[in-house]
Structure formats: structure tokens, C-alpha cells
Amino acid sequence: MDFTLDRESQEALDELRKWGREQVRPVGLEADREARPIPVGHAFFDRCLERGDGRTHWKPPGSPPPERRPSTLTRLLLAEEFAYWDRGVMNATPGPGLPEMSVVGSGTEEQKERYLGPFVKPDKPRWACFAMTEPGAGSDAAAIQTRAEKDGDGWILNGAKCFIGAASRSDWILVQATLDASKGRGAQRAFFVEQGTEGLGPFKIEKKMGLKAYESSSFSLDNVRVPAENLLGGEARYERKAGFKAAMSTFNAGRPVIAANAVGMGRAALDETIRFARENDLVGDARVRDRIEAIARKVRMARLVCLRAGQLAEEKRPNIVEASMSKALAAQVAQEAASQGLELLGAVGARGDHLIEKLYRDAKAMDIVEGTGQIQRMIIARNLVDLPR
């Protein structure tokens, strides 16, 4: 496995570091202080667009050939660096976000044009989101209850979704629903629901412990009617789906990204801890050095485990165990790094205005999103000892 960075990647990393220091960290601290998501009209979002963020990777037919995508290694290091400055702000950044890959991978040509088209050269900050989680179904995604019923040539959706990123500000929401809740994942379908559709909402913007910079909303779907063409991929796609799932189940590209975010947060906690120790003349104390060493050691390990999982995915080699390990380990490490950092800060940490205290709250989410630590361990155990489902 080659972990060497090319010049282009190093430059992208340097550029992101500058963006992080000058823009991301301050706007993240502001959102945390104000205890609200970065408002839609905030100047930060305009600067995001100026920087070229908020766009889709999808290229309309007839566009020049896409540039070479950065390697997995580079993308993971960028994910680490962004989260180092603020993981919440990373999620708040405009763009087609989470559902983009589903639309590119499974959408019809017409859907790509209609839903990703506005993100090609966005005229203003635009968002989209994916709605899976429900009040009664988190890790157990097969248990979602939002119903989709055929109604003439369209569909009627009924149900409730929660903790959905950027939902109230999204142009459209890709809603996961089921034709028959007793039939598990196979009976699930995804539908585009456009903002303003009758029966969508109201949106409740959740008050969160951390990661306050991005909006997490809960909403209901009350007899929401969408036309047939809003079914992701159209009916034909679902006949091929079994094969698609089988192909996807040997490697995972998402978990190492979350792991990389967590590594970045752990690294931020480490740097702040060292800074605090130096400024307060504490590095002469062996107990202080031991704490710093423990944080650094775990972050170093988490980074290596994360890069390995990503590298395997890059090489199209099975990485299910490694991806789950990276996610489980890095989330734990980030949380522990912030917690140990607070230990060193003592009562200063309890004041509630130190970055490490914010990281302590922010990092907890990393062990919950994209499969909790417990779910990751179940996946690992399925592979190691054939733990039955």
C-alpha cells in the first residue's frame, strides 16, 4: 500500500488548511456559541460558492471529460483536515450532499438533469438531503415505517423522519419509504420530494449537544403525493437491485471517511491539549506528558487503520472488516482524546468556552452516525466468527 502524497494532493491539503483556519473554525465556533445552525443567508455560504464548493460531481451530457478524481488516500486526508477545523461546518457546506452518489449511481438520466442540474453551477447556496432515519428506526434501517402507496400514476407517502441534515433548507429530499414494512430492505424505495410539496413538514430544527453548525431536522410526511417519475431510478432499477447489493457488500467507502473525520477531531484535541500544556508550563510534569502521549498514540493508530481501510477500497479489495474497524476505533479515539484533553484542562474545561470542550461534545456523534460502534462490532464479528444476523 502506497501512502505517498503527490504534489497536487499536498497543495489541496494546504489550501484546505488555510480555508479551515480562516473561515471554517471561526464560523463553527460562532454557531456553537449562538447554539443554532449557520443561517441560510450567512456570508460564509457565499464564500463557499466562490471557492467552488456546493457543486455536483455529476457532469451533464456533453461536458468536457471529468478531471481525475483524487485518490482515496487524498480524499481521506482532506476529510481529516476539514474535520480538524470543524466537522459541523463540513456538513453545513452547501451542495447535493449525501444523496448525490445515489442519484448519480441509481437515478435516471432525467432525474440527474432535474435534481443535480441546479448544482452544476449553483446560482445561490443550494442543499439536498437524504432521509432514512425515523424516530423508531436508526441502526435497524430495515425497520423504517414510512409508507409508500401507489396512487394512480403516482405515490402517496406517509410517515415521520428525524435527524435529517439540512432538510428544511433543501431543494429536495430523497425519502426512503417502504411498500410493506414487514418485508425489510427489499420492499424499500427512495422518492424525490421537492421542498414545498403539500403535506411535507413542518420542520423541527433539533437542538443538539454538538455539531451545531449544520441543521438537523425532523419532519412528517402527511399524504405527500409525488409523481411516478420521482421514484429513484424508476421501477426497472428494482428488478436489478439484488445484484447491485451483492456487489456493494464486499467493500465500503463511507465508513473510512467518517473515521477520517474522527481522526481530524482527535488531532485537533491533541494540538489544543499540547498548546494548553505549553502555555501553562505543564509539559515538565510527567503525568501531563503521559496524557498527551496517550492521545497522540491513539490518534496515530486510528489514522493508520483508517488509511488502510480506504486504501483497500481504492484497490477494490474487500474492506468490510477494516472499514468497520476504522469507524469503531476512530470514533472512540476522538472522544477519548477530547475527554483526556479536558482532564488536563481541569476546571478550565468545565467553563464551557474551550475548543476541547466543544470537541468533546462534537466527537460523540462520530460513534453514532453511519452505524454505531456496536453495529460496527457486529459487522466485524459476522466476518470474524460468523456471528449470525
Add this chain to the structure above:
Amino acid sequence: MNLAPDEDLELIVETARRFGEDALLPHIRSAESARDIDAATRASFAEIGLAELEWPEEVGGAGLGCVARVLVNEELGAADAGAALALDRFGPSLYPVLEMGGDVARFVETSGRALLASDLDGALSIGSDRINGSVPWVPASEADVVVVLAGDQAAVLRNGFTIEGVRGAGMRAAGAGRLRIEDAKPDELISSAAGAGRSRARARLYVASLLLGVMRAACDFSREYARERQAFGRPIAHHQALAFLIADMQMSLDGCRLMVREAAWRVDAGLPAEGAAASALAECIEASRLIGPNGVQILGGHGFMADYPVEKHMREARALGLWLGGFDAAIEESGRLLCASDSPLDIGVGGVL
């Protein structure tokens, strides 16, 4: 950074694995009680050429580096870490001679068996011309040469020391003794701050990679047992308490392995490696405190008995982690380096998985 061994190295690692499984594994208990390795095993080890792995080519060695060492040690350590040490005539005592400008040719030609005694826990000091001190336990019953590494200095001793046999808690196949050095006059006295740092890094990775092997063996054995052994109508591995424990043990082992290899890659690439190596050893020792006892736990009562190897893994791992200053000396060095650095974990990845 490229953490995958190339084809030649792959072959060497495979040789080490086969030797471990065929020549060492069947005799772990007899080697432990004899506190030595039999002549036939020594002869067959000499034949496969692993003994000269890190010797420079000029003195008839393979001229390989730290990555090769940690890969080979993991394989041998998975079979019998004590035997691995007994079979390596010099073990980590070679490093100060290699890295600090010692007379390598004289050392390899005349040293018989050599032992590294470090001041990593402050037990020894190198004075003006005479050396005094003692080490309560070394994994050896005899040695022709003792290399003392203390601070920026190293001393090669050919007399003035005694090794008195002790029972030993683990690693007994390598022997077990108390080392006493009295008014020893060094045969060679060498000094180099950078070389001493690299020697410590390589010595720590030597120990860490043996530990990796022991931990791997404990993980593998207990996991396979847990898949077979039934309780309450299913394999014990299918009870979530054990399934999660097994997942955590494996996760810990994998993390350690990556740290050891990355640090070894740094040594070979000539990059600063002291911190990475010290961290890697500390992590291995910490992981071994999880994996060793839990390997026994998974086997329950059987685990406690000498009929199974897991109790040996548990003792062996703990003893290894106490050698050459162990955990405390490792975190002391790593912690000092981290606190002195402006960008302790700055992104600048390089190296081999």
C-alpha cells in the same frame, strides 16, 4: 509510504512462518522447561538464513532493514517468542554497534551470543571507564558479550559481567537470568546521539514485533476455540459479549501492527522514528494487557491449564512488555518528543501496510 512487503521479502516472511509452525510450535513446552533450544532446531535455523537478516552485506549478512525484521519477528513470535530470541544470536544488541559506528565486523565474528542491556529504565550507567549496574531479569541464561546502551553512549563488554539463572516469568525458552556488571572495562565505547536514538527505536520495534506475534497467536487460538466451543446451545463466539470482545481484540491487534510497520518503515527511510517506535511499542504493550488475559478468559478453565498455549501467551506477552524499559520508558521518550514538537501529527504520511 508503502506498507506491503515486496516479493523477496514475502518469501522470507513465508520461510519464517513455515519454520515457526514446523520447527518451533510443536516444541513450545519442552523449550520452555529446558530454557533453551535444542541443537537440531538451532542447526535448521542456521540453514534457512534468517540469522543474518540485518547484518550488513559486507560481513555476510542479508543487509535488510527494520521492516524485514518486524515481519519476520511477528511470524517467529507467533510460534514461540522465547525461541525466536534464543535463535537470534545477537537480538537487538546488534543495533548500537550498527547505528553508532561500532566495529560491526569484529562484533559479528567474535561475539558468539550477545545480549542488549539498556539503561532505558535507568538501571545502568556508563561512567568514565568502568561500568557498574544490574538488571533483575534478562531473557538469557548466558552471553559472551553484553552491549550496554545508556543515553547517547554504548559499551561493548566482553568481561566483567555475570548472569545468574532465575526462574523467569515468560520467554523462558530464551533463558532467564539476572545480569550483574561489576567494574567492567568496555571493549569498545561508542557515542552518537542520533545513533543511540535509532538503536532505541530498532530495539523497541524488535520487542514490539515479537509481541505482535504473541498477540496474534492468542487472538487466533482463542477465536477458533470460541467458534467451536458450545455453551447454551450455540458457539460461545455467537454470544454478543464474546463476539464484541473478539472484535475488540482483533481491532487492537490490527492497530498495533500498522503502528509497528509504519515506524519500521520510518527507520528504513531514514526519517525520525524514535517517537513512532516508542509509541508503537507502548501500544503493543497496552494491547497485550487486553489480549493476553482475554485469550485465557475465552477458554475459561481450559485456558488456565498448560494443555493449551494461551496461558503461555499471557505470561510471555507480559514479560516481553517489561523488557528494555517497557511501557514507562517508551511513553517517556514519546511524550517528551511530542511535547517538544510543533506539529506532532502533522499530515506527512509516508511508508509500508
